[in-house]
């Protein structure tokens with residue numbers, strides 16, 4: 586698998602968005618980007634996935650811009666730990682979290698940390714007094730605060746516990762419960778392991794660590810669900826029949842989506858949102 590320059594299907598702002606990345610592989614495929622009005626979607630899995638003749642590893646991101654060419658972004662992290670959460674911050678920076686202790690961007694990163702490619706640790710579990718070994722397994726953003734999920738139950742404040750399926754908000758040095766998923770139908774045996782909040786439309790995109798059912802909606806760990814307060818749950822992307830077809834039993838463990846045209850400022854030349 587050879588590295589090639591940024592594909593012709595990508596445009597200048599890609600270079601702004603992803604200029605820090607070590608390499609990119611473009612792979613022809615029949616694109617079926619999930620139909621939620623996004624310009625581009627970014628996915629990671631917990632296993633190697635075959636995509637149109639290439640292999641996306643668990644530390645890679647697969648980017649679908651709807652053009653018919655999938656891009657696998659290669660970071661060159663030294664020990665290739667699984668990226669179990671990824672986000673592009675609206676205030677700048679690419680955020681990563683890993684499933685085990687590793688080195689990234691020049692420093693040690695614990696599983697419970699979120700590191701920015703350009704701004705160091707943005708979330709430091711041990712500095713907040715969380716138990717050693719706790720893993721942040723999903724990350725997104727809301728109104729400048731971080732949204733995240735843990736792989737185990739965590740006491741946020743005395744008496745307030747977030748379960749592994751819950752969404753937690755982190756801002757101004759404090760943690761509190763953003764979304765109690767078991768209160769809105771999610772089986773408590775599931776662990777939320779991928780998260781993206783579409784802030785403009787108020788829709789959460791969520792994936793779990795295994796199969797389950799919410800009302801009549803059945804899903805797998807490779808699927809991505811949408812939860813819209815007031816409207817409920819729907820399937821956003823099937824893991825096994827969409828652009829990035831994951832093998833049976835594989836898990837989608839990271840998601841990020843870029844809003845559609847005319848909603849991100851790019852057309853007006855405002856690239857500040859996307860500056861690393």
Ligand SMILES: [Ca+2]
Pocket residue numbers: 629630631632642643644645667668669670838839
């Ligand atoms: Ca992954």
Ligand SMILES: [Ca+2]
Pocket residue numbers: 669670682683684685695696697698720721722
């Ligand atoms: Ca992690």
Ligand SMILES: [Ca+2]
Pocket residue numbers: 722723734735736737749750751776777778
């Ligand atoms: Ca979780």
Ligand SMILES: [Ca+2]
Pocket residue numbers: 778779792793794795805806807808836837838
């Ligand atoms: Ca999943």
